[in-house]
Amino acid sequence: MNAPATPKYAAYICSGCGIGDAMKVGQLENIAKREGKMTVVKSHPFLCNAEGVQLIKDDIANEQVTHVCIAACSRRAKTEAFQFDGVAMSRANLREGVLWVVAQGKEHDEVRQEMAADYVRMGCAEVKKMKQPAGNVKEASSKAILVVGGGMSGMTAALEIAETGYEVVLVEKSGALGGMAGNLWKRQPFKAPYAEAQDTGVADMAARVSSHAQIKVHLNSTLAETSGAPGRFTVKIAQESGAVTDVTVGAIVQATGFTPYDMAKLPDLGGGQANVVDQVGLEALAKAAKGGEIKRADGKPVKSVVFVQCAGQRDPSGQHLSYCSGHCCGTSVKQAMYFKDQNPDIDTVVMYQDLRLPGMGEDFYRSAQQKGVIFTKGKASKVSGGDSCNVTFKDLILDEENTIPADLVVLATGQVPNAGVDLEKWNPVVTAAEGGDEAAKAQRDEMRATQSVLKLTYRQGPDMPQFKHGFADSHFICFPYETRRTGIYAAGPVRRPMDMLQAIDDATGAALKAIQAVENASVGRAAHPRSGDLSFPTARLEGCTQCKRCTVECPFGAIDEDEKRFPKFNEERCRRCGTCMGACPVRVISFENYSVDTVGSQVKAVEIPEEDEEKPRILVLACENDAYPALDMAGLARMNYSAWVRVIPVRCLGSVNTIWITDALNSGYDGVMMMGCKKGDEYQCHFVKGSELAHYRMSKIGDTLKQMGLEPERVVTQEVAITDNARVVKLINDYVAELDKLGPSPMKGFG
Amino acid sequence: MTTANQAAIERYRNNFLKEVEANVEEGHMVKMCMQCGVCAGSCPLGPHWTHSPQKIFMMIRAGKRDEVLGSDSMFMCTSCYNCMVRCPRQLPITHIMHGLANYAHRLGLAPKGQPTRDFATLFWNNLSKKGRVNELMLTLQHYFRNGLVAGIKEAMAMQGIGLGMFKAKRINPMEIFGGHGVKDLKGFHAIIAKAKEIEDRKKGFTA
Amino acid sequence: MTASIATNQTILVVGGGISGMTAALEAAECGKQVILVEKTPVLGGRTARLYRYFPKMCHPTCGLEINLRRIKQNRNIRLMTMTEVVSATGSRGNYSVTLKVAPRFVNENCTACGKCAEAVSAEVANPWNYGLDKMKAAYLPHNMAHPQRYVIDPSIVGTPEGEKAKAACPVGAVDLEMKEETVTLQVGVLVWATGWRPYDAAKIQPYGYGRFKNVITSLEFERLADPHGPTGGKILRPSDGKEAKNVAFIQCAGSRDENHLRHCSRICCMASLKQTQYVREAFGDEGKSTVYYIDIRAIDRFEDFYQNVQKDATVSFVKSKVARIAENAENGNPILHGVNTEGYQRYAVEHDLVVLAVGMEPEITGVKLPDDVILDSSNFIEGSKDQGMFGAGAAASPLDVNRAVQSATAASLRAIQVIRKTASTEAV
Structure with a gap:
């Protein structure tokens, strides 16, 4: 891409959708020009229509504009209209973020205008720090x-x-x-x-x-x-x-x-005894029979067979597999047919607790019934193997203990994945090995050699x-x-x-x-969820302290360590979440269009009123995947939240660098609220661990706050879902009330 | 134990399902039941029998021959067809229940003293004698099935209805003397006998 | 619209659900040209109307947001909403597809400012809430509607109400003169991702859906539990608006039933297990859920979810296909009649609300498809004779979301292969 050498900044302010009625657009233009230092500043009554878009396109083509700040609706709206190749772009959210959420009426004009002005300042500040990523084309890339x-x-x-x-x-x-x-x-x-x-x-x-x-x-x-x-x-x-x-x-x-679950672990169900086989064992017998009479290992023909479902599966005790392997009901049905197709007089019983043949499997089940396979809802408690096997079970329909004799018993054991080394077990071993533990070193090498x-x-x-x-x-x-x-x-x-x-x-x-x-x-394009993203992280290694946080915390294992223990970024493995950027204590990691500076400059661009003005400022760092859409939808539903907040979308809470928070507090913000996705086992974070890491990092921020003489309540972290539009409003308003009780930040005026 | 019963046991060894499939009307559908229980819940006589249809089908599959053939359940069926229209597997449950009743009866295993079964027997005997039902005799035989005293009691309790029917000429007191039969009684008996012979042969009861 | 936007290198995807x-x-992210047609005015399909997903209890709109972001920025995809396929002729690598585009009466100028809805007073049944409530006849289908453009219901076009909407629009986006259009496209391959619809519960006569107000479908229950639904997320029963704390879930309502759908719809067990947790979420220990089932089909790791629900004291399980539902005339409570087959126990139990776990019927049931398409006995799409058309997701088989995405990804690759072969034949 041939980006012009000299950057040229432009801001376009839309006065449509009622923005022009509720806000003084002229004043916003002045701010963009004077404070935002934008070379080109224009307003338009309908920026997203063909004419408005053409206006911007013309400036890019004729005026060599390289950086565009669109002050209009949310970055989630009119995306197709505001798509300009090779140009860095920021979006100041005047519609969903101001017009639709600040209470209507003259008495709110002042705060509304201040909020809009700040978003214009922020949009200008951000775009100036951005570079449009060109992507990193690699000619030699393998496609095998x-x-x-x-x-x-x-x-x-x-x-x-x-x-x-x-x-x-x-x-x-x-x-x-x-x-x-x-x-x-x-x-x-x-x-x-x-x-x-x-x-x-x-x-x-x-x-x-x-x-x-x-x-x-x-x-x-x-x-x-x-x-x-x-x-x-x-x-x-x-x-x-x-x-x-x-x-x-x-x-x-x-x-x-997968490997079938080891029958030997099921002695009660006859595992290990003669004439008790697992499903793979039965396949071997059927293969040997080649469509003829299926014989046991001892050569005797099978006249009766019982299939015991869920053998060592669906076990809540933790002793065996807790999950269901999904295929085994269908497999047993199929195997019972092997017998029935060869000789309808062979007795075949499938003993199940819940027969799980979803979808068209119901037809396969019916077909087996048609062929005379007997299905018994029961739970087997004991299988004795040997020349004549016996299956003792509780018949759940007839509500009684019963025993069925059989020439052969088939245990439907589950699937154990061949997934390699469990990293949960690997990590402590490696940590110990790195600490010099010789036994751990041996174990690590053994795990790598035999399990991986x-x-x-x-x-x-x-x-x-x-x-x-x-x-x-x-x-x-x-x-x-x-x-x-x-x-x-x-x-x-x-x-x-x-x-x-x-x-x-x-x-x-x-x-x-x-x-x-x-x-x-x-x-050089990112994979899901930021598919198409051409940006990638770079590090100024001269500032790196080799703390390893980035290499440890990257949810995607993208960063290795080189021989000198510096982080080695593997851009192609990177998913562009910015967790490394958030982790870095010396702030040397950045993306072209998303960096400590792009957000930091927005934080600093907000005008902090004097303490006596009684206008608190609250920074909201909102995950762009869920929290930011929820705030947008609050706007769409015209819910009102406090005009004291200034929202900055972030790629993931994991990318939040503590410096943004300390900078905000230092410059007189009264509070900082972070909104991210659900963490933990049932995490909803699109970058797996980002939200969790942010929570962890913030739990450590107390000392910093203490040093600054600030109350711990000045920084809060919330888990938010995308549907929580009503809740985000409440969270904000409650927080504003809480901070109100706390009084203004003592840092005001020192910023 | 009857000979027919003995023969059936020997023929089907331990496989009661096969016996049912071979001998009971629509018996081949028993294996298609998936134990959902909608028949059990749909039966208006539900509270009055011992085993629900679905349970009977499971018992058949479990080889519980004596319990099934001795069950009172199939005699309780009133042919309302609720179970049949709701069955998700479209089992002809009503027909199977009748088939089972018939089979148990033929083998002599049906429960003794089961009222609907007794009445059915009475009805058949009454009907097959002269080719038409002698209503007076059927009523009396029914009332006095448990002895004289019980019969008088029951008859007294119903006397209002009886008199009404008598006045309306719905019951003829003269029928106490045997009543009238169909025109060709001999032919009628021959038809019945032939039908029985055919059915017995079909179901393997040939003497 | 002209046909020139598509060629036999274009993949046509029918259906804009997950x-x-x-x-x-x-396919688009592999660099292929795609036309995505959707019958309704917005993307999202069936899943966008679910409150939560099993087993994570996360929100479908979360994944929708990511997918919409991908679509908005991808220029390989052309989206046509309110569009249906009328016919497809031709063969693998070279299909001629006729599309019918219904008028939205709102053009691309719309900024979703909402002035038209403010101006209009006429209301229509809200299909996004399965008709449980009404919405303005000028509407944005839901919060995450994409395209984010209003729709004017045809019922007010040509009426003063329609004129009001038009007059209210500050950007001239309301165009009441729009007409239905027919468009013919040449494409190389079709992916039928037409999804499913809930089986018509009224056909299950003994359950009284449509006769008893407090018998609803599992999809309607999703809307009741959703804060963006008609009750603002309160589980209120339709007859009297009372909180429904004692809820019965009836499995296989239509599924596994030769009188209705002969297949198992796979998702309904998990959906009901999930919904028991809506009851818990709303009422805590005061709530009570009873699941009436034949087999609980919590396949693979879903079993974990089932085991957790089994531990929940507010949830009980009865192995029984409910025989029939009656109504207590005094309080409107549905009374369930049936037999617990585990050991045999008759019941006649009152609940506040009954939720029928209705089965999945292919949306294309009853629709005339190209002769080449192969359907199975339940009208799911197996493929086509010349392998130029594919089923994807719930159009191909009753699938949960995870498996539908798997299936759609696979169908996408098969479509790419057709395109590739077409290109190489033409190059020769």
């Missing part, structure tokens, strides 16, 4: 994609990626493609009429993968080391033989699947963070692919317990995300 |  795991999910991802025109490197630790799916005799149906078990298609698929010109398969191989970032991952692929191949890829799909899947050289550990129960996920609902390691996508049962149909969908989705990741990396 | 937005965005 590594798929780890050659099961159904991995093969699907590989084929889908290759079919979209990208190179794939597939690494499979065993000697053949197929994974767990390859162990199956048949699979559940994916299409209407959902009545019969189907051929798995694994052989065909494996053949397609092996012969695909754009897929390179490494069998008997694992990852020995993965370093780098999206667009430039360097991966060492180690073969069983010891040979190591280096490949460069742009993104990674981790489809490492990806063997990332990241500062924050060798695998993806796990969410719950060891699954590599990040608990998003709306954005299921957003792992906490940019460019690395989990797919299939390693991410969430799932059946084959879902794993195929999941792997296809992950394939798309991986493709997006390599494309983003090649042009 | 699945459609996802399918469109994921």
Whole structure:
């Protein structure tokens, strides 16, 4: 982009939507000119219409305007109209932030005007500190994609990626493609009429993968080391033989699947006894029978079989798996059909507590019933194995204890994800190892060598963070692919317990995300949630004190440490939340268009009235994802909140640097309120930990306040949801009342 | 234990569901029940029977032959069809209940002294004798089923209605002497006998 | 609008709910040209009308905000609201699609200032609250409406009320002369993300929906619990506006039922479990929720949520498909009749309010689709014969949000592959 060498600043003030009726626009223009030091200042009665927009475009084209402050509606409104390429832009929110929230009427004219004036000052101050990011195009960026795991999910991802025109490197630790799916005799149906078990298609698929010109398969191989970032991952692929191949890829799909829960842990249910098998064991027997009579390990034909559902699953005691693996009801139904299809006289009982066959699974269930499979709602308490097995259970419908004899018992055990090292366990070991503990060093190396899947050289550990129960996920609902390691996508049962149909969908989705990741990396574009953002963090390392906060706190593991223990930013891993910027005690980290200065200058731009004017000023730092929209919607609903507040949207509370708060208090603000998303286990923060970190940092601010002679109430942090428009109003007004009781800040006049 | 019953037990070993499927009207639908219980809640006679339809179906699947065939529940069905129209699996529950009643009756396992069953037996015996119902005799036999004293008591309690029907010529006292039958009584009996023979053969009761 | 905006390199996404937005965005963020058509005046679909999501109890509008931000800044996406697909002919890589665009009567000048709504007094039933309340006939559909433009209800066009709206608009955005338009586009591939609609509860006769005021659907309950809904988030029952503290949730209302929907709608168990927590949120220990169910289908990690709800003393579970509902004429309480099948126990229980966990019916049920589209027995879209059209999200299968997004992302990639193949064939 050819940005003109000399910056030229312009402010455009809209007088539409009633702004001009309620505020003195001329005065705002003067402020923009005199205080905001804007070279071009114009007002327009309808800035967002074609004519208004053209006015700005003409100035950019003819007057070489490089920086634009739009003082009109919220930055969330009329986004499409106010979109100017290559120009830095700030938005002063006069409509949702002033006009619609300050009480109507002449008696409020003065405070309304002051508020509007401050927002114009802030918008001008901000834009002057901004640079329009041009993006960091990387010619050498790799667009190849590594798929780890050659099961159904991995093969699907590989084929889908290759079919979209990208190179794939597939690494499979065993000697053949197929994974767990390859162990199956048949699979559940994916299409209407959902009545019969189907051929798995694994052989065909494996053949397609092996012969695909754009897929390179490494069998008997694992990852020995993965370093780098999206667009430039360097991966060492180690073969069983010891040979190591280096490949460069742009993104990674981790489809490492699951291991069945160990039956041996279920002795009460017959785990470990003869003629008690798990579902994988039954598949082996069915495969051996090849559609003929299914025989037990001892060679005897099976005339009766009982399937015990939820074996070692849905266990609230904490002893076994607490979750449901989702596929097992369908799998047992399918397996019961193996018997019925071969010989309808074989007795098959599926013993369940809740039969979980969602969607069209209901048809599959019906089909099994049609074939004569008996479904019994009951909870098995004891299974005795041996030549004649017995299943003792509580029949929940007939309300009695009962026992069924069976030649074979199948335990529907759950899926345990192959997700690698649990970072929660890894971190303390590493901390101890770094402290010099030799045993910890050995344990760390052992964990990396034997447990890790990806063997990332990241500062924050060798695998993806796990969410719950060891699954590599990040608990998003709306954005299921957003792992906490940019460019690395989990797919299939390693991410969430799932059946084959879902794993195929999941792997296809992950394939798309991986493709997006390599494309983003090649042009320096951010991944979700700030998708398209071309800014990236830079650090003035000469000021860095090597405190490591940024490397530790980055929710996405984007920052490593170099040999000299300086932070090493991996821009392609960065999600642009600014948590590093908020963490930095010496304020050396910034983005081109979002920095300590862009916000700090806004804080300072606000005019602080003298104490005797009795006009308090309260700084609100609002998360742009939820709190700021909630404030906008309060405006849309014409709810009134105090005109003493000045709101600054931030990318995430995690990006809030304490200096903004101390600066604000030093310059005479009476209070600072931070509004961010919900933190904790059920966090709603789009950057995972930002809100939590802000709360933590603020809990430490007490000492600073004490030194300044300020009450702790001068700084508060609130968790706010996007729907909380009424609540944010109340929070503000209550806080204003509280500060009123506290009296004006003693710092006024010293600023 | 009757021979038919013995034979059935031997033939189906331990598999009562298969026995029901083979011998009971619409019995093949029993396995399609998913135990939602809407039939149980829909039955107007619900408070009066021991086992709900859904429970009977579960008992069949659990092989509880004696309990099912000895249950009073299927005799309580009034054919209101509430269960059937609401069943999410479209099981012909009413038909299955009648089928089960019929099967239990044939095997001689139906509960003794179950009033609706007794009345049905009385009705059939009365009807099949002359090809039409002798209402007077049916009424009297019904009243006196539990002995003379109880019969007199019941008859006295109903005397107002009885007299009214008598006056309206709805009951003919002369029917006490046997009443009149259908024209071709012999033919009628032959039809019934043939029908029974066919059904027995179908359901495996051939002597 | 002219057809030139699209080519056979364009992906047409039908439906602007969570699945459609996802399918469109994921393709657009891969650099593909996308046209996103939505039948209603705004994006967001079904999920935008939910109060909270299970299992995090977070708000759907939070994710909507992110998606809207992505859409607003992405020039690869062209959004057409109030637009329906009338027909699609042609084949993989080369479809001709005819769209019908209904008049909004408000042009792009609208700034959402709200003057038209102030001027108008006529009211219409509010579809965003499932008709539980009324709104002005000049309206912004909801707080996060995108496009953020008002809509004039056709019922006031040609009336003095319509003229009032027009006169009130300071920017000349109200255009009462707008007419329905038909637009034909050439596109390479179609993604049907048409979503679902609640099964018509009135068809489940024994439950008395429509006859008994205090029998409502799970979607209506979402609106009652939502602070932006008709009651301001208070759980008040329709008959008398009293607080409904004792709430019954009936599962499989329409689903898993051959008389209605033969499939399991997957989401309803979790939705009801979530809604029991609305009752708790509103009334604390005073609240009481009873879930009547056949099987609780809290699949995978949702089981954690189920186990937590089971620990909640205000929530009880009855394994029973409720047989019928009667009404206590004195207090308007619905009375539930049925049998607890676990051990067998008859009940006739009064509740303040009954919430029917209604099933998901594909929105396209009854709509004429291109012959090529393959439907399953419940009218979910399996795909198309020549693999140039795909179902995404709840149009393809009854799915929760997470899985719908997964499905839509996958559909998006399949669409990209069609586009790519079309391009390479043309290059030859």
